[in-house]
Structure formats: structure tokens, C-alpha cells
Amino acid sequence: MTRPHLAVVGNPGNRRVTLLQDAAARNGIPAPRVVSWRQVLAEGGARFDPDELVRLDSPGEDPEVDALLRGPGDPTRIAGGPRWYASLLAAAGTLRGGRRLTDPDDLAVLFDKRRCHGVLAAGGVPVPTSPTSGGGAPVPLDWPEVRELAAAAGLRRFFVKPAHGSSAAGVVAVETAPGGRVQARSSVEIAADGVYNSLRVRRLTGEAEVGALVDALAGELLHIEAWLPKPSSRGRAADLRIVVVAGRATHAVLRTSAHPMTNLHLGGQRGDLDTARAGFESAGYGWDNALAVAERAAARFPRTLCVGVDLLPAANWRGAAVGEVNAFGDLLPGLSGLPGRADGLDTYSAQLAAIVEWTGHAAA
Incomplete structure (x- = not known):
């Protein structure tokens, strides 16, 4: 069998990269050439040999890369998602040569929950009901608009998600009931200087508390979908x-x-x-x-x-x-x-x- 000539764009030393390197060694495949996201972002691109198979791996878990993608600040903050998304796609577009194992056009859809949901639904893949999926869907700008869209779609239990988020960062699970009662669960915490992701899921109760949290996330381009049992x-x-x-x-x-x-x-x-x-x-x-x-x-x-x-x-x-x-x-x-x-x-x-x-x- 022909041995592939691999390259990976990732964060050197990150467990994702090292696990790939370990797998290559176990299987008698030459070690993948590692090109760092820092280099790609700081130098405006990278070039690959025509026969290199290029894997794009996660740019996460590196504070410097995070700052280059969405601007300086605490890596646990939930802010700058649209800028992060645009920066990642722009960086992927600066790669030249080689053959992609991760398609940049696919990446653009996979990291946009609204677009991805629409693509899946259009292909007949069963997905939760959503009033915000696909092209031309409304973008809720605050909690009243979120609640209105959810109600119009017949959703009493639903998730609110930043369109470009990952690892459940910024996700809010909302439950409503007759009479206007509202409660939610989320790992998001509001601080004086912004909104942050924590490792503790907490419960929020009441219109004011849930609304304040969703309002704080509204700049992240929100996606709404049914919370299925x-x-x-x-x-x-x-x-x-x-x-x-x-x-x-x-x-x-x-x-x-x-x-x-x-x-x-x-x-x-x-x-x-x-x-x-x-x-x-x-x-x-x-x-x-x-x-x-x-x-x-x-x-x-x-x-x-x-x-x-x-x-x-x-x-x-x-x-x-x-x-x-x-x-x-x-x-x-x-x-x-x-x-x-x-x-x-x-x-x-x-x-x-x-x-x-x-x-x-x-x-x-």
C-alpha cells in the first residue's frame, strides 16, 4: 500500500497532534509535517507540497492562537465568535498546495450551526425543529425575539446556541411553561467584564435572569433548536x-x-x-x-x-x-x-x- 505523505495544521504539542503522530508511528507511516496555526495566522498562510495530504485540526487550547483569531482576552470568555469564525475561514483560505483532508468549504458550514442545520435538513437528515436554520433565517437580537421565534415554532423546550460555538460554550437549555414561567440551565456565567464559560452547569429561574443571560449572548449570532427528549x-x-x-x-x-x-x-x-x-x-x-x-x-x-x-x-x-x-x-x-x-x-x-x-x- 502507498504510504501517505501527511501534513497537519494544528497546535504543536497539543494532544490532537500528538495522538495523530502516535498513530502514524504505530502504523509505519512517516511522521506528519506539523504546520502551526500560529504560523499560518501570523505569517498569512502556508504552502504544501503537491503530494501532501493536509489535515486541518482544531486551533483550540492555545491562548495565543485564540487571541489571533478573535482578539485578546481571557480564553474562557464567550465573545468574538463571528470574528473567530471569519478569521478561521480566512486562514484556511491562505493555505496553498497539497490536498485537503478537511475541506475549507465544509469547514465554513460545520462551524456555523445555523447553516449546518439547514444543510442537514435539506438533505433529508432528521434534525430538531429550528426557526433559525438555513439561509435567510431570522437572527434574534435579544431574549424577547428568541422567545417569540421559539413560541412561533411551537417550542416550549429549546436550546439557544452561539452559531460558531463549540464544546457547549454559550449553550442555554430553556424550558417554558404556561403562565410565562421560565427556567434554564447553562454553564455560562455573567461577570462585570463579560460572559464566560465555566465547567459548572447551573440553573436559572425567572424571565429576568434567563433573559439577561440570553441578552448577554445575543452578539454571538444565536441559533435556536428544539430540545428533544x-x-x-x-x-x-x-x-x-x-x-x-x-x-x-x-x-x-x-x-x-x-x-x-x-x-x-x-x-x-x-x-x-x-x-x-x-x-x-x-x-x-x-x-x-x-x-x-x-x-x-x-x-x-x-x-x-x-x-x-x-x-x-x-x-x-x-x-x-x-x-x-x-x-x-x-x-x-x-x-x-x-x-x-x-x-x-x-x-x-x-x-x-x-x-x-x-x-x-x-x-x-
Whole structure:
């Protein structure tokens, strides 16, 4: 088999880059050439050899890179999302030569929740109801507009999300009830100098408190979508992260949480995947059908080798919808591949195994 000539645009020393390097070493593949996001942003681009396969990796977890993308300030602040997004796309556009494993046009959609939701829905992928998805959708500028749009869409329980956010930063899970009662849960904290993401999910009650939080986030280009009921695993809400490589679901994690957000860094935990598999099978929906939903979502981005799909099982396991598709959703250390799909391979080794055949198809 031809050994690929790899390059990765990332943050040197970051665990994402080192995990890729480790996987290459295990599989007898020459070490990927690392080009730093700092260099790309500070020097206005980078050039690659014609035969280099170029992976774009997350620019996160580096304060200097964060400042170059959205301006100086505390990295935990929730501000400058539209500037961060524009800067990232501009930087991706300065890369010259090579062949992309992460397509810049796909990246533009994947990092815009409003656009991504619209692309998925247009492709027949089941997604939560949303009044803000797709081109030309309204952009709510404050809490009254958020509540009006949600009510018009028939949503009593809904998420409010910054369009360009990740890792649940800035997400607010809102519940309304007859009589005007409102409560919400979020890891966002309001301080005198701005809005920050914390690792503690807290409850907010009342129109004034919830409204103040949403108003503080309104400059981040807000997306609204239905908060779908999730199945329960040992008394905790459950959903799935599915990694899709070259169009095929290769890895899956059941994520459980006491909160609406199941992200592992917010207290979510890896659950027993057999719970999900058995749930779908006993409900008559089927595990393979659930994986197929994730693959259909990934198929909307055919020029990108790997994505992470957040799959939302129905509360009774008789269906599944897609919450989000993540450009950098493969960071799942120690996770082995699904039987018959990526036996014994972690997410990085699975991508390396698929890369040569996939690039041939992608070029066709």
C-alpha cells in the first residue's frame, strides 16, 4: 500500500497532534509535517507540497492562537465568535498546495450551526425543529425575539446556541411553561467584564435572569433548536457521539449526564455502548439504522475525511436525529473501533487506514 505523505495544521504539542503522530508511528507511516496555526495566522498562510495530504485540526487550547483569531482576552470568555469564525475561514483560505483532508468549504458550514442545520435538513437528515436554520433565517437580537421565534415554532423546550460555538460554550437549555414561567440551565456565567464559560452547569429561574443571560449572548449570532427528549441510562440523559471516517461510522460513545448538555468536560460520562445498541434493537429501530443516520449526516460533507456526529436517540429508542456535526469531533482517546468497522483501531488509526482509498475516491 502507498504510504501517505501527511501534513497537519494544528497546535504543536497539543494532544490532537500528538495522538495523530502516535498513530502514524504505530502504523509505519512517516511522521506528519506539523504546520502551526500560529504560523499560518501570523505569517498569512502556508504552502504544501503537491503530494501532501493536509489535515486541518482544531486551533483550540492555545491562548495565543485564540487571541489571533478573535482578539485578546481571557480564553474562557464567550465573545468574538463571528470574528473567530471569519478569521478561521480566512486562514484556511491562505493555505496553498497539497490536498485537503478537511475541506475549507465544509469547514465554513460545520462551524456555523445555523447553516449546518439547514444543510442537514435539506438533505433529508432528521434534525430538531429550528426557526433559525438555513439561509435567510431570522437572527434574534435579544431574549424577547428568541422567545417569540421559539413560541412561533411551537417550542416550549429549546436550546439557544452561539452559531460558531463549540464544546457547549454559550449553550442555554430553556424550558417554558404556561403562565410565562421560565427556567434554564447553562454553564455560562455573567461577570462585570463579560460572559464566560465555566465547567459548572447551573440553573436559572425567572424571565429576568434567563433573559439577561440570553441578552448577554445575543452578539454571538444565536441559533435556536428544539430540545428533544433523550433516553435515560441509569437515571442520566443519554446521547451518542459517532465518528464517521470516509463515509462509514467507525466509533461510537454513549454520553450520559445529569444535565441537558452531555459534553464530557461538563460532567458527562462515557456510558455502556451496549445500552444504546440494545435500546435501538429492542425498539425495533436497529443499531445499524442509527449508525446510518450519522453516515447520512456525514455524507453532506463528502470532501472531509472525518467528522463527529452528535446523534440524539429518541426517548423510546425508536428513531434518531442529528444535533450537530463536528469538524474536529474525533478526540476520543483510548476508544476502540466498532466491531466489523474499525476493529482494534482508535479514531486516528482508522483515518490513516482509510486515507489512501478515500483520497482516490475524493479526487474522482
